[in-house]
Amino acid sequence: MKVLLSIRNLKTHFYTEEGVVEALDGVNLDIIYGETLGLVGETGCGKSVTALSVMRLIPSPPGKIIAGEILFEGENLLDKSPEEMRQIRGGKISMIFQDPTTSLNPVYTIGDQVGEAIRLHQLTTEALTWEKMVDALKLVRIADAEERATNYPHQFSGGMRQRAMIAMMLSCQPELLIADEPTTSLDVTIQAQVLLLMEELQRELGMSILLITHNLGVVAETCDRVGVMYSGNVIELADVETLFEAPKHPYTQGLLGSIPRPDRDLEDLAIIPGSVPSLINPPPGCRFHPRCPYAKEICRQEKPRELMVEKGHMVACHLFGAD
Amino acid sequence: MVLVEEERPKFEFKRSSQLQMELQRLRRHRPAMLGLGITLIILVIALLAPVIAPHPYDEQNLERMLAGPSQEYPLGTDAVGRCVFSRIVYGSRIAFLVGIVVVSIEAGIGITLGLFAGYFGGKLDTVISGITDTVWAFPPMVLALGIVTAIGPGLFNVVAAISVVSWAPFTRITRAKVQSVREREFVEAGRAIGESDASLLLRYILPNIVAPNLVLATLTFPSALLTASAMSFLGFGAQPPSPDWGAILSEGREYLRFAPWISTFPGLAILITVLGFNFLGDGLRDAFDPRLKL
Amino acid sequence: MATLVDVQHLKKYFPVGAGLFRTGGGWIKAVDDVTFQIEKGTTMGLVGESGCGKTTAGKNLLLLQKPTAGKIYFDGEDLLQLDKKPLRLLRKRLGIVYQDPHSSLNPRMTVINVVGRPLVIQGMEEADRRVERVAAMLEKVGLNPEHLGRYPHEFSGGQKQRIAIARALITNPDFVVLDEPTSALDVSVQAQILKLLQALQDELNLTYLFISHDISVIRYMSDTVAVMYVGKLVEWASKRQLFDNPLHPYTQALLSVVPIPDPKQRMRERKILSGDVPSPKNPPPGCRFHPRCDRVLPECKIHEPPLIEVEDGHYVACHL
Numbered sequence: 011m012k013v014l015l016s017i018r019n020l021k022t023h024f025y026t027e028e029g030v031v032e033a034l035d036g037v038n039l040d041i042i043y044g045e046t047l048g049l050v051g052e053t054g055c056g057k058s059v060t061a062l063s064v065m066r067l068i069p070s071p072p073g074k075i076i077a078g079e080i081l082f083e084g085e086n087l088l089d090k091s092p093e094e095m096r097q098i099r100g101g102k103i104s105m106i107f108q109d110p111t112t113s114l115n116p117v118y119t120i121g122d123q124v125g126e127a128i129r130l131h132q133l134t135t136e137a138l139t140w141e142k143m144v145d146a147l148k149l150v151r152i153a154d155a156e157e158r159a160t161n162y163p164h165q166f167s168g169g170m171r172q173r174a175m176i177a178m179m180l181s182c183q184p185e186l187l188i189a190d191e192p193t194t195s196l197d198v199t200i201q202a203q204v205l206l207l208m209e210e211l212q213r214e215l216g217m218s219i220l221l222i223t224h225n226l227g228v229v230a231e232t233c234d235r236v237g238v239m240y241s242g243n244v245i246e247l248a249d250v251e252t253l254f255e256a257p258k259h260p261y262t263q264g265l266l267g268s269i270p271r272p273d274r275d276l277e278d279l280a281i282i283p284g285s286v287p288s289l290i291n292p293p294p295g296c297r298f299h300p301r302c303p304y305a306k307e308i309c310r311q312e313k314p315r316e317l318m319v320e321k322g323h324m325v326a327c328h329l330f331g332a333d
Numbered sequence: 334m335v336l337v338e339e340e341r342p343k344f345e346f347k348r349s350s351q352l353q354m355e356l357q358r359l360r361r362h363r364p365a366m367l368g369l370g371i372t373l374i375i376l377v378i379a380l381l382a383p384v385i386a387p388h389p390y391d392e393q394n395l396e397r398m399l400a401g402p403s404q405e406y407p408l409g410t411d412a413v414g415r416c417v418f419s420r421i422v423y424g425s426r427i428a429f430l431v432g433i434v435v436v437s438i439e440a441g442i443g444i445t446l447g448l449f450a451g452y453f454g455g456k457l458d459t460v461i462s463g464i465t466d467t468v469w470a471f472p473p474m475v476l477a478l479g480i481v482t483a484i485g486p487g488l489f490n491v492v493a494a495i496s497v498v499s500w501a502p503f504t505r506i507t508r509a510k511v512q513s514v515r516e517r518e519f520v521e522a523g524r525a526i527g528e529s530d531a532s533l534l535l536r537y538i539l540p541n542i543v544a545p546n547l548v549l550a551t552l553t554f555p556s557a558l559l560t561a562s563a564m565s566f567l568g569f570g571a572q573p574p575s576p577d578w579g580a581i582l583s584e585g586r587e588y589l590r591f592a593p594w595i596s597t598f599p600g601l602a603i604l605i606t607v608l609g610f611n612f613l614g615d616g617l618r619d620a621f622d623p624r625l626k627l
Numbered sequence: 628m629a630t631l632v633d634v635q636h637l638k639k640y641f642p643v644g645a646g647l648f649r650t651g652g653g654w655i656k657a658v659d660d661v662t663f664q665i666e667k668g669t670t671m672g673l674v675g676e677s678g679c680g681k682t683t684a685g686k687n688l689l690l691l692q693k694p695t696a697g698k699i700y701f702d703g704e705d706l707l708q709l710d711k712k713p714l715r716l717l718r719k720r721l722g723i724v725y726q727d728p729h730s731s732l733n734p735r736m737t738v739i740n741v742v743g744r745p746l747v748i749q750g751m752e753e754a755d756r757r758v759e760r761v762a763a764m765l766e767k768v769g770l771n772p773e774h775l776g777r778y779p780h781e782f783s784g785g786q787k788q789r790i791a792i793a794r795a796l797i798t799n800p801d802f803v804v805l806d807e808p809t810s811a812l813d814v815s816v817q818a819q820i821l822k823l824l825q826a827l828q829d830e831l832n833l834t835y836l837f838i839s840h841d842i843s844v845i846r847y848m849s850d851t852v853a854v855m856y857v858g859k860l861v862e863w864a865s866k867r868q869l870f871d872n873p874l875h876p877y878t879q880a881l882l883s884v885v886p887i888p889d890p891k892q893r894m895r896e897r898k899i900l901s902g903d904v905p906s907p908k909n910p911p912p913g914c915r916f917h918p919r920c921d922r923v924l925p926e927c928k929i930h931e932p933p934l935i936e937v938e939d940g941h942y943v944a945c946h947l
Contacts, residue, residue, distance in 0.1 A: 052813040167903040197676035202884035227886025231893045268818035270847035272885040279818040518731040526745040527718040540735035
């Protein structure tokens with residue numbers, strides 16, 4: 011299975027008035043051609059920062075990628091010039107964001123914005139751009155595409171805006187789509203539509219998706235493999251069934267046990283005591299140790315390495331790999 | 334019964350209220366600190382005027398009229414031999430007093446009206462806004478001059494005239510801020526626990542509209558000073574022998590050619606004071622709302 | 628079991644184009660004829676998507692807005708008949724917790740004041756006893772009473788929400804409206820707060836109206852569930868009835884598309900609705916759900932279906 015994107019030991023820090031925010035502390039992640047990889051975690055775990063690092067959209071100052079490599083189709087994105095990155099963004103790697111309202115420019119029509127994306131990355135003429143743009147809108151199942159292309163974002167509903175974003179980002183048929191909380195701000199019934207759409211588009215275009223979300227239900231329904239992040243690291247990575255049925259990291263277990271379910275009544279919810287640590291002065295050793303029911307002495311001192319406990323299942327925890 | 338373990342507030346290393354954070358930001362703003370310094374120095378001068386000034390401000394020395402700066406008279410003397418330096422030092426009291434009184438009255442009127450207009454809305458708002466806009470449509474200086482011509486000259490009258498015509502910005506800002514604060518959830522939460530309107534205004538809304546008004550007050554001070562000085566310059570304000578800076582400036586007009594110190598130094602005093610307050614006001618504005626960097 | 632809250636035909640309309648000169652009539656029918664009851668000591672879950680009116684219903688129930696029509700009975704008393712003073716006194720039996728912990732607490736008030744004000748307003752304790760009572764309540768919700776003098780912004784989201792809960796419960800109320808209390812919190816913090824709310828309910832014999840768009844949370848917390856759609860109540864039943872046997876097509880669709888954190892169920896059948904959630908500004912005529920319904924009948928387009936009891940305690944508003 012060919013690897014499309016390979017992130018190795020990525021470290022991103024933010025230099026702020028209050029101190030150095032160690033947002034990413036050595037992230038390792040691979041995305042295979044054609045797969046949907048989910049990246050889950052709570053606020054501050056670094057999932058969005060990871061995506062922005064890949065796109066090299068980290069605001070700098072105050073942010074800086076201080077270590078690691080991001081290999082896309084074999085080439086290190088961190089070595090690319092700004093011009094080259096601009097070609098890649100929207101072309102080979104696209105990103106959609108959580109809130110389509112603020113990601114779309116309110117003073118340009120939808121058609122203009124989608125067309126702009128096309129114009130930037132493909133050699134086309136005026137007429138051809140229009141055609142491609144309408145095709146893109148049809149691709150995301152926007153009815154009356156030609157007419158709606160002349161609408162402004164505020165005339166679209168939330169779900170349609172998200173589709174327009176998707177149209178914009180997929181118009182150039184990227185290899186990799188990064189979706190950062192794409193359905194979090196949408197209603198449940200609309201979310202179902204958008205997720206279905208993304209699934210169909212993935213099949214049609216044969217692209218990979220990096221789906222970032224805090225919603226474990228969405229992950230269970232759409233992803234092939236899942237990575238769990240905590241405080242700047244990927245602490246567990248496995249295919250979706252394994253992760254949900256037999257999670258190994260105490261945090262993953264706690265997380266899965268603490269969510270209520272729509273399909274059954276639960277006696278109780280698991281509690282992970284305490285709260286997410288500050289990234290400015292993170293706990294030494296394993297960043298999860300202050301909240302871990304199984305914490306040992308070594309957890310306070312040494313950061314656990316990432317180990318493959320079985321084929322395709324990585325865990326970063328001192329409970330494993332004593333051997 | 335404690336259910337869950339107590340969690341430590343996240344800012345363990347930075348025990349500060351919102352106010353303290355804002356003060357920290359202010360401290361880092363260089364021009365603001367410069368402004369604060371200037372303002373404080375002038376305040377000290379005003380308070381210690383009798384100690385700092387070498388001569389009483391109205392002491393005439395007819396043997397040394399229109400004398401240039403010297404050891405005895407650091408900034409020279411004016412047409413009747415009064416020490417310019419002493420007059421300026423005592424004048425700082427007037428400047429400060431005028432500024433504070435004018436700003437206080439304007440803010441008092443303006444904020445009160447703004448509170449009512451913004452909070453109650455409806456017809457009251459329409460009426461208050463109408464009055465505010467109408468008054469503000471007139472150039473304040475012209476209005477003030479008009480009033481002073483009617484009631485007669487004098488520092489007190491000038492202060493009253495200026496205050497009565499220039500409260501509009503306070504009303505506008507307060508009204509806008511009240512309207513936005515009013516919609517915030519914690520105000521409704523206050524209503525949910527049974528707070529009366531008066532209590533909501535005093536405890537919930539007022540403390541949250543202080544910031545922009547404080548900035549406005551700091552920036553209004555210099556304009557009040559300038560207007561008052563201008564009125565004194567024209568002869569409407571402080572009457573002789575009062576050491577109002579504008580008045581001194583005016584007195585020095587005739588002698589600009591050969592005794593420029595009489596007009597120059599009070600002018601400089603006004604300039605520095607105005608700059609000081611402006612810098613301070615800028616800093617305050619940035620400290621309270623960094624997003625508003627205009 | 629006694630009925631504590633009885634809502635009859637509650638309506639809340641907002642005029643479109645409010646102002647001195649009201650041009651172009653029309654109303655936003657945020658809450659349109661909603662009827663339900665809540666038994667003492669139970670939790671009723673109120674669920675629906677954006678624009679359905681659930682939050683507006685909750686606020687109007689507590690008279691934080693003025694209802695356009697309808698009746699609200701609390702422990703037998705008609706709330707709309709009360710004058711200002713008796714209503715204010717009644718507020719000690721009511722509480723509300725808002726969704727966003729970052730904006731529901733006065734940033735210029737210390738914690739002791741935020742939580743203590745209800746006691747002052749209701750004249751419930753002397754000053755020194757007040758501090759004790761607030762401290763005890765803070766402990767009860769899992770906070771350190773030493774932090775009385777701090778300001779809200781010094782706390783995390785979960786802690787702020789605990790402060791909000793303390794404020795709601797300080798006067799020993801009977802009934803609390805919880806408006807999406809955990810929607811702005813992380814998953815793990817949500818679990819803590821939900822369990823806290825349950826424990827407090829048991830200990831203090833509280834009655835909850837739990838408003839949320841999250842079906843899973845509703846399922847976990849509620850005894851009875853009401854589903855709203857564009858201002859109307861479309862189904863109301865016990866939790867068991869609603870989840871085992873949803874009758875309204877909207878409820879069925881809603882329950883079928885909620886993501887389940889179990890990959891084995893991803894191939895299940897889902898009723899994916901086409902179109903968008905209508906806005907309450909211009910709802911479809913007749914049954915508001917008919918444009919998206921897969922079992923539309925001709926009369927659905929003309930007449931609004933009434934709420935009828937289909938089985939014991941299970942109400943549906945649908946022509947089927």
